[in-house]
Amino acid sequence: MDDKSIKNIILSLTAMFLLLQNNIAQVTPYKYQINKKAEGKNGAVVSAHPLATLAGIEILKSGGNAFDAAIATQLALAVVYPGAGNLGGGGFLLAYTANKEMIALDYREKAPSRSHRNMYLDSAGNAQTNLSQNGHLASGVPGTVSGLFEAHQYATLPFEKLILPAIELAEKGFIITEAEARNLNNARKDFIRHNSITPVFVRDIDWKAGDTLIQKDLAATLKRISKKGLNGFYRGKTARLLVKEMKRGAGIIMRNDLRSYRTIKRQAMVSDYRGYKIIGMPLPSSGGLLIQQMLGMISDYNVSALNYQSPEMTQLMTEIERRAYADRAHFLGDADFIKVPVKKLTSPQYLKERMNDFIPGKAGSSTTTTHGIIDPESEETTHLSIYDKWGNAVSVTTTLNGNYGSKTVVGGAGFLMNNEMDDFSIKPGVPNLYGALGTEANAIQPGKRMLSSMTPTIVLQNEVPLLVIGTPGGTTIPTQIFQSLINLIDFKLSLEEVINNPKFHHQWFPDMIFYEKDFPSTTIETMIKMGYECKQRGPIGRTEGILIKNGIIQAVGDKRGDDHAEAF
Ligand code: DON
DSSP states (O other): OOHHHHHHHHHHHHHHHHHHHTTOTTOBTTBOOOOOEEEESSEEEEESSHHHHHHHHHHHHTTOOHHHHHHHHHHHHHHHOTTTOOSBSEEEEEEEOTTOOEEEEEEOOBOOTTOOTTTTBOTTOOBOHHHHHSSGGGOOBOOHHHHHHHHHTTOOSOHHHHHHHHHHHHHHOEEOOHHHHHHHHHHHHHHHHTOSSOOTTOOSSOOOTTOEEOOHHHHHHHHHHHHHTTHHHHSHHHHHHHHHHHHHTTOOOOHHHHHTOOOEEEOOEEEEETTEEEEEOOTTBSHHHHHHHHHHHHTTSOGGGSOTTOHHHHHHHHHHHHHHHHHHHHHOSOTTTSOOOHHHHTOHHHHHHHTTTOOTTSOOOTTTSOSOOOOOOOOOEEEEEEEETTOOEEEEEEEOSSTTTTSOBOTTTOOBBOOGGGGSOSSTTOOOTTOOOOOGGGOOOTTOBOOBOOOOEEEEETTEEEEEEEOOOTTHHHHHHHHHHHHHHTSOOOHHHHHHSOOEEOOSSSOOEEEETTSOHHHHHHHHHHTOOEEEESOOOOOEEEEEETTEEEEEEOTTSSOEEEEO
16 A cells, blocks of 8 residues: 555545544535524635535634635535536635735636637627637636645645545535536536537436436546646646547647646735725726725715615615726726726726716616726626634635536546636627626737636725625626625625625616516616616525624525535
8 A cells, every 4th residue: 555545544534533523424425404504603614515615614623724624615616516616717715814914816717828819700700609608619728726726825734635525525426406406407408519528417317406426537637636736737637638628629728728827816905995994806806896996986975874775775886886897898807918097997086086977866877977087097606705713714706607617528537617718808899698898908818817707805894804705696796795795884784684685786788777586676666767777687696705793703605506604
């Protein structure tokens, strides 16, 4: 027996011992329940899937910190939540450590070296969104595995231990939830269309809740990562399988693209809102900037004098969202490639002026209200929130973009590739999967990162974490977080209300207010009278939040999905 096998056995025995010691031996991947709310004093994890949350909380209980738990939870999500948890995608990790350091890791996908700005236009110049949204050509170079290893420098346990739950879940299987069964059945045709080697997600009969999903190829990939680190993914067998898969489907990701992928450590965006410090992700995520803009615009208004979800409040927020998203479409993209006037876009003076044409009681228009004037300057993603007993807060949003990404599984390696190229503006004026418009700033360029809406957020009160929050939902993400912050800070709602109450969204174009089913109908009727077009839509996002107050750590998972909270 070699050293490695002995090490693995010791790790498995330790894991078993810990399970028994913590008296959760009854939790198995073949029998688990969803828990929406949990409280404790020592740590909390909330994510989109019970088994991923449990992987994270076990790591915290065994002495790991929030970074250890974030790595274990993300890896488990890549197995148990294949629609968005991923190895073949990317994401952003935002953290505030016990010693008051802000960390912003950008492991967003990048455009392959052979990409070019018109790659999704046909010979007549028409945009082919089928190619940017599905199949091999839709993928950017994946960043997740790089991001996990970058995060590991802040962790305390060996990577082999953090990846173990994911390996076991992939190898031995786990039972799927009703939502997962439904999603897999819905994507069946797409899986068949976009793969030449049939993935495990396709079988002859429909999936149903309680069926076991085993992913042997994925387990083998995870083992290569466990053994060889970054090289287990970006080089060697996994990289070869990925490049081969690309060739089978006219994709353009090359070995060199994989080898040269790097996570970028960025400066977090920090602003003040009514005495609270709001920490957000900088570009190429638009999230931090949009939150700063929206909170900046609303800060001059006496919000608590308006009623929660009243027409006045909804209109004010809508008009603010309209203006922020008009700026997003015009100015925002990867700031390593284009000049983005971030300072000006977030300056109090500019934000005040943006609201000059706001008329209370009368609908604005996206045709007349466009981006601000600036002088040249000198449905599927997933979020997890974690807090540990030392005071480290970690907020991660990660994605393949659409549900199950490009639908292409790397043959022999068992993981899904992203369809993140669609987050670029593939042609000015052509909306992407989320209806977002873009221009030059977000045009495709080799090596460039596509603009994102992902908004992992941490709020500090007196320099210590109060809230760790984030959500999926494409372009609705920043407006959801905007609402969550206002509802917590101005309206003093509980964390459960902040997360579960109905939400609404406006993104400049389409010039329309989208709202969830239970949003007050009297407000919607008044908004229509003011001249707004309003449309009910399905659930908006799946927020995962942790609130730390008076020494109690409270975690809440969104009611909209299988989201699961644990604390101890
Ligand atoms: O980065 C972005 O903005 C998108 N790729 C996020 C996609 C997403 O949230 C899907 N979830 N429903």
